[in-house]
Amino acid sequence: MKNEYKTKTRLAIVEFLRENADTRFTARDVLNAVNKLGNNLDRSTVYRNLERLCMEGRLVKYRETDINATCYQYSEEHGSCHDHMHAQCSECGRIFHLDNSVLDDAAKRIKAEYGLEINYGKTVIIGVCDECKELDGEKAD
Amino acid sequence: MKNEYKTKTRLAIVEFLRENADTRFTARDVLNAVNKLGNNLDRSTVYRNLERLCMEGRLVKYRETDINATCYQYSEEHGSCHDHMHAQCSECGRIFHLDNSVLDDAAKRIKAEYGLEINYGKTVIIGVCDECKELDGEKAD
DNA sequence: TTGCGTGCAAAGGTTTTGCATGGCA
DNA sequence: TGCCATGCAAAACCTTTGCACGCAA
Numbered sequence: 001m002k003n004e005y006k007t008k009t010r011l012a013i014v015e016f017l018r019e020n021a022d023t024r025f026t027a028r029d030v031l032n033a034v035n036k037l038g039n040n041l042d043r044s045t046v047y048r049n050l051e052r053l054c055m056e057g058r059l060v061k062y063r064e065t066d067i068n069a070t071c072y073q074y075s076e077e078h079g080s081c082h083d084h085m086h087a088q089c090s091e092c093g094r095i096f097h098l099d100n101s102v103l104d105d106a107a108k109r110i111k112a113e114y115g116l117e118i119n120y121g122k123t124v125i126i127g128v129c130d131e132c133k134e135l136d137g138e139k140a141d
Numbered sequence: 142m143k144n145e146y147k148t149k150t151r152l153a154i155v156e157f158l159r160e161n162a163d164t165r166f167t168a169r170d171v172l173n174a175v176n177k178l179g180n181n182l183d184r185s186t187v188y189r190n191l192e193r194l195c196m197e198g199r200l201v202k203y204r205e206t207d208i209n210a211t212c213y214q215y216s217e218e219h220g221s222c223h224d225h226m227h228a229q230c231s232e233c234g235r236i237f238h239l240d241n242s243v244l245d246d247a248a249k250r251i252k253a254e255y256g257l258e259i260n261y262g263k264t265v266i267i268g269v270c271d272e273c274k275e276l277d278g279e280k281a282d
Numbered sequence: 283t284t285g286c287g288t289g290c291a292a293a294g295g296t297t298t299t300g301c302a303t304g305g306c307a
Numbered sequence: 308t309g310c311c312a313t314g315c316a317a318a319a320c321c322t323t324t325g326c327a328c329g330c331a332a
Binding site (some may be wrong): 053063070087091099102116127 | 259
């Protein structure tokens with residue numbers, strides 16, 4: 001990794017990430033939000049910075065099937081996101097950082113039965129979180 | 142669903158799917174493969190047909206984080222792919238249809254500890270399969 | 283004949299890249 | 308002064324849409 005400079009632009013982006021921790025957002029979201037504060041940030045700069053943060057493991061990058069764009073999520077509390085598994089609520093997009101031990105047994109079986117060694121950092125379990133399930137219940141009534 | 146016509150083009154696409162069952166592919170893959178056989182298939186036609194097949198549940202559609210495109214996967218043998226979990230080799234793209242029991246314990250813990258109910262049909266475990274691991278080993282030498 | 287499917291062309295997005303300039307250390 | 312980062316412009320992609328023509332039933 002190259003030496004990192006602390007630029008005004010970069011700080012503005014990280015500022016946005018902090019304010020939007022544990023939420024999904026797109027490159028466009030970052031661009032709009034930062035520029036709304038009077039900056040003149042360029043798309044390419046956003047992509048380059050987000051890419052770098054992903055490399056460093058400070059940001060999770062994933063694809064959303066619904067919208068035609070890459071989504072990101074930031075977390076300060078969980079160290080590098082490359083070494084643990086994630087779960088995502090398919091309704092609200094929220095991401096959970098899982099303890100790998102949850103999958104240890106399953107990993108052994110998958111290895112034994114299918115010959116596949118799990119990459120924890122890349123795997124995302126999909127489901128519905130409690131809050132969204134409540135909301136769905138209300139809607140259904 | 143509208144009435145379906147059996148056109149030469151549509152048959153050519155399904156032919157490709159059959160030959161590439163249990164593998165990931167993009168719209169571009171379909172286009173190239175079919176046209177390599179001397180056809181004059183158009184992008185838009187590919188997208189429209191893949192979309193229809195997804196609607197019918199014959200095709201799974203998902204996003205790949207690495208490449209910047211939508212991926213699809215076709216399976217004839219496993220019934221609806223909406224009810225069981227999948228695992229995918231990140232190297233070769235091969236897809237494994239898992240027995241849901243593999244994840245039962247993990248599912249319980251995730252539900253208890255994180256409040257997330259797993260959607261088996263949508264979840265894809267990422268890893269590296271034995272064959273690709275061997276190849277990687279050879280490359281590294 | 284009727285209506286669905288296709289190719290063509292064009293548009294709308296997102297993401298990437300080359301290059302000269304500007305800024306941090 | 309040396310890099311690194313940025314803005315700008317342009318390009319490369321992916322995907323969607325409107326339209327007229329062709330083809331299946």
